[in-house]
Amino acid sequence: MKRHSMPEMKEGGVNVTPLIDxxxxxxxxxxxVAKIGVSTGAEAMDIPESILGVKIEDMGNTLxxxxxxxxxxxxxxxxxxxxxxxxxxLWEPRPGGQISSPFLEVLKRFRKQNKDFKxxxxxxxxxxxxxxxxxxxxxxxxxxxxxxxxxxxxSTTAG
Amino acid sequence: xxxxxxxxxxYDSGPNMTPLVDVVMVILIFLMLAGSFGGAEHYxxxxxxxxxxxxxxxxxxxxxxxxxxxxxxxxxxADRWVAQVGRLRASDVPTLTSxxxxxxxxxxxxxxxxxxxxxxxxxxxNVKYDYLIGVYQAALEAEFTKISFxxxx
Numbered sequence: 001m002k003r004h005s006m007p008e009m010k011e012g013g014v015n016v017t018p019l020i021d022x023x024x025x026x027x028x029x030x031x032x033v034a035k036i037g038v039s040t041g042a043e044a045m046d047i048p049e050s051i052l053g054v055k056i057e058d059m060g061n062t063l064x065x066x067x068x069x070x071x072x073x074x075x076x077x078x079x080x081x082x083x084x085x086x087x088x089x090l091w092e093p094r095p096g097g098q099i100s101s102p103f104l105e106v107l108k109r110f111r112k113q114n115k116d117f118k119x120x121x122x123x124x125x126x127x128x129x130x131x132x133x134x135x136x137x138x139x140x141x142x143x144x145x146x147x148x149x150x151x152x153x154x155s156t157t158a159g
Numbered sequence: 160x161x162x163x164x165x166x167x168x169x170y171d172s173g174p175n176m177t178p179l180v181d182v183v184m185v186i187l188i189f190l191m192l193a194g195s196f197g198g199a200e201h202y203x204x205x206x207x208x209x210x211x212x213x214x215x216x217x218x219x220x221x222x223x224x225x226x227x228x229x230x231x232x233x234x235x236x237a238d239r240w241v242a243q244v245g246r247l248r249a250s251d252v253p254t255l256t257s258x259x260x261x262x263x264x265x266x267x268x269x270x271x272x273x274x275x276x277x278x279x280x281x282x283x284x285n286v287k288y289d290y291l292i293g294v295y296q297a298a299l300e301a302e303f304t305k306i307s308f309x310x311x312x
Contacts, residue, residue, distance in 0.1 A: 016176050016180060019180065020176065020179070020180060020183065023180070023183050023184065023187055024183065026187055027183060027186055027187050027190065030187070030190035030191060030194055031190065033194070034190055034193070034194025047200070048288060048289040048292040048293075049292075050201075050203055050292055050293075050295075050296045051296065051300075052203065052296050052299050052300060053201030053202055053203050054201060054202055054203075054204055055201055055202070056202055120202065123288045124288065125287065125288055125289035125292075126287055126288070126289065127287065127288045128284060128285045128286065128287060128288075129282040129283065129284055129285070129286045129287075129288065129291060129308075129311055130284040130285065130311055132288055132291075132308075133284070133308070133310060133311050136308055137310075145206055146204070146205075146206055147205045147206075148202040148203065148204050148205065149202065149203040149205065149292060149295070150200055150201075150202055151200065151201060151202070151203060151292060152199060152200055153199055153200060153201050
């Protein structure tokens, strides 16, 4: 009588099951944690550290200002305005000898559109106060009452 | 001649996972490159109050009682800062915090509410932003609620 033997088992290559498990976990983690396509206009710079601070959940009412020392006494300010990252000059000469402030105009426009409008200041930590002062003055002039200083969560601060 | 193909061993290794692994790896790399994390930063809030001079330079409404001012003068050298509040001086955040907290408690004991005390940070024009954040934090830690910056001295 002919006996049927079991089919011969053969190793099917590298077992990828643990790899898929880990990769799937990583994908789910990144999908939950990462922010994709959300841009506030914040640029990479060395901002100060602070222990105290709050999170702003609703970034829809905010304008993030990247403030760096500029040429002369004017700070170099950039922000995401109308979907475009652009430089906002504190003052610039206009034809006819007049001086305009594109920065102030933007602040006033945002303030008019939204009563809860907030400004977020991302300043270079080495920046002298003379560059920050006119930014705060223009915010006050535009009647922006809520100014937030963006800082890194740290365990120490200067001094 | 015997054909080798007839002796091929058939085994069932389940569904082919290779395309799945390919796609999943592409998604993973995309998310790692395109994603950004917002967990390492936070914000120090300032509601710029009414002030006759300085940054919040708006006229106070009629009938409004002005807040008790508490001026912090900040000066700095290349690598350190000094904050002066009245006769007290501090050059680090913990010392300034304890001095400001003591002042707040003294003012509270005389009947001044914290909400009616206006802390005004008055920095020199070359004081670094980093130092000012330290002073601002000291005022927040001392539980002051109204803190603003004034024009540079």
